[in-house]
Amino acid sequence: MAKTMRLDKLLAHVGIGTRSEVKKYIRHGWVEVDGAKAKSASVHINPETQVVLYKGEPVIYKAHVYFMMNKPQGVVSATEDRREQTVVDLLEEEDQVYDVFPVGRLDKDTEGLLLLSNHGGLAHGLLSPKRHVAKTYEATVDGPVNGKDIEAFKAGVVLEDGYVTMPAELEILSSGDHKSETRLTIYEGKFHQVKRMFESRGRIVVFLKRISMGPLKLDPDLMPGEYRALTEEEAQALLAQAGVGEE
Template sequence: MRIDKLLANMGYGSRKEVKKLLKDQGILVNGITITDAKTHINPESDKIVIHGEEIHYREFIYIMMNKPAGVISATEDLREKTVLDLLYIEDSQFEPFPVGRLDKDTVGLLLLTNDGQLAHQLLSPKKHVPKTYYAMIDGYVTVEDQQKFHEGVELDDGYVTKPAELVILKSGEIRSEVELTITEGKFHQVKRMFEAVGKKVVYLKRLSMGPLALDEDLEEGEYRELTAEELQALKEYRVKKE
């Protein structure tokens, strides 16, 4: 890998800014001063020191975000604020992308990474990765609704959903609270499933995706990197699904 690309990926600035850093002779690779931006290095084995501090390269970043309402799950948009706009520059330099999408008004767990292989495994329809949501519903959610969701409901386009697990937390004539686990990711699926039984979702929050659960200490709009244990659980889960 070229040293200017490596340093840019690690957040040391644009290619132009990295070239200036090299010109200032502040970078050593295996004890040798490097000034040429085109120099190729092995980030796995070469020792890289910048202004006296050894750095360790990593290729991937894995972020857990509690997505707030009002931002979209996209990498860029000309009109709307995206989840990437919530990242600090040292994290956005890795060019992560959201793994799946949450509607603009939906909050909760969102995984962002630049690990395309892991993202593909979690998003593949063949993997049936479970996703659990907390929802507030206008109307009285019944045991009959539970049974319909378990059997699969027909959406407005004629598609019949796969079996889903509906847990009623609180049910009232005006408003109900539920948890719903689905294994698909159809457009607006949770909202459309409730519309199929004559009810409306007024608040939706994703709680988990596969083995990854939302950190309750994260306020909406906050994020952190996955712990080693969380990342290992995701990778092991991917292998099991394969």
């Protein structure tokens, strides 16, 4: 059974206005429920079965939203920060009203795929250490990379604090004396893990970009700083990966 909610909460949730502003709109007669002008902001409605209009336009309720962002460098993966620009700051106001948060983190100097949502169950499922969700990165490192690095990553490397990583898949795209291009897939999410894994092999990551997370792949049409809503197929695939539903 669908949940009911207060009319003012619904209108605030979709960005019509604050709760105090919504009360004024109702008094002005701008809000209708099932063809009748609303009389109270506190009335409970079922947003899935009842028709709500604001100034004659239907109010579309979405309990959960999912956005794919190509995170740019220089922006922090947080909902708010007093000193730095956050990924949420990059969202349009109409999308910020859904109170989304980044699912997982990318370092400030790392770019690429970042999922933002207000679905706590999805975030918990995708980030759970028990699920081993694959995350693939493109990493540019200083110096050469070779087959010994591939084998080391496949076996699991020892980080500077003694932690032994899970087996990871390293692909060498190009290798040179001064720079190498690689693609690395890991199945866990330790702090600065990709950088620390390469450091264990004597290499420094000079550029890092995440290109996939579970079944979700970065849309090549998204420029750094741009984002879009997930398609229904993408959202359902992520929910399945996380082992949760829409409710």
